[in-house]
Amino acid sequence: MRTYKFPTISALLLCASLSSLAQITEDEVPLMRPDELRIVDAQSLEFNKALQPIVADAAKSTVTIWGRENGQPRKLAYGTVIGNGTSILTKWSEIAPFADYLFLNGASGEGVQAEVTGVFTDEDLVLLSIPKKAVESENITPVKFHISDLSLGRFLVATRPDGKPGAFGVVGVLERNLRETDKAHLGIMADFQYRGEGVRIANVQPEYGAAEAGLRAGDLILSVNDRDISGLQELKNALSGKRPGDKVSLRIETAGKERDVEVLLSNRPVLGQFAGGRLNAMERMGGELSSIRDSFSQVVQSDMKIKSNQIGGPVVDLQGHVVGITMARADRTRTYIMGSEAVVELLKSKADTVAEARTKTELLNKELAEQNRAMIPEMRRQAKPRDLPRMRRHLSDIERLLGRANRELYDLGPR
Secondary structure (H helix, E strand, O other), X not given: OOOOOOOOHHHHHHHHHHXXXXXXXXXXXXXXXXXXXXXXXXXXXXXXXXXXXHHHHHHOOEEEEEEEEOOEEEEEEEEEEEOOOOEEEEEHHHHHHHXXXXXXXXXXOOXXXXXXXXXXXXXXXXXXXXXXXXXXXXXXXXXXXXXXXXXXXXXXXXXXXXXXXXXXXXXEEEEEOOOHHHOEEOOEEEOOOOOOOOEEEEEEOOOOHXXXXXXXXXXXXXXXXXXXXXXXXXXXXXXXXXXXXXXXXXXXXXXXXXXXXXXXXXXXXXXXXOOOHHHHHHHHHHOOOOOOOOOOOOEEEEOOOOOHHHXXXXXXXXXXXXXXXXXXXXXXXXXXXXEHHHHHXXXXXXXXXXXXXXXXXXXXXXXXXXXXXXXXXXXXHHOOOOOHHHHHHHHHHHHHHHHHHHHHHHHHOOO
């Protein structure tokens, strides 16, 4: 067994903090003087060198996947070598537009053509195949998944084909299901302008349990299973442990009269992101994000800063064990990782063909668009009218703050 010599956990975390400062992208504002940045860069280099023995084995199971765009090669994602070495697991949404012509390379960099053999559409993963003779020429080996509990604070490192660490971070949120459609749904929209006790219903969705139980717009939800509801957050907390198919008892007030009703919870609908351009820009401050970055069934959350075209490769712990694969760069502070146990179970399931995967995606996008068209007008009706004078004052305040920040940054610069 190979043994590794690496710094203590405390030293690693200290270096990780310093190194994360050195990973500032062009989209972020540097808050260090040039001399400070040089020190951090030097420490970051030493830290990454210390991690190389840890990722050495897993790097041999990591490949880079390429497509062609306007006749030029384009790096799409990383992949994890599995099975007998001729199968590659990677991120479907990143390679899908280029699926008709893909090639990959390991440490040798020579390149070999790959073909799609199956798509795990619901998890946004895909299987590629390469000729058996390419395994030896590319110097790649199948990954050895290590089943491990990805506990809070666990230090993880993403690999690169060249034997260097691609990114690192700690587990910040334990394994959970991000798929909204797997969660319980009451079937209402709340009135966000209401400020009294309970939750006032603004809209009842006709195809869900609330409508079948006779709830109507204007009703007040006072309690769930004898748990008093003070507001919308309390309602969410009361339903958080429930599953589709469960029944809940609601205390409802209608026109001043109270009554008890039983509601059958269903699966949540497929809802999209309603974030505006400003929020999207803030999310991308740490770099380009994955196009598909939610709806995974089993992932842990890490703070590692990985590029969107490096998703799909192995993740190791401090012993060099492969404990999962990267699934998505979600925003500037969140990267999702599927643990080894979940990956192994997924590989036992039936994969879709490319045609089936594309059909599923088209149907999902159509359903999403229809629901958005139905819900956005209702959300707009609940929104407060725009206060233009107040917006102008806020804009003026922001401009002054930006001016002050620019002056302070100038003062920090070299003279």
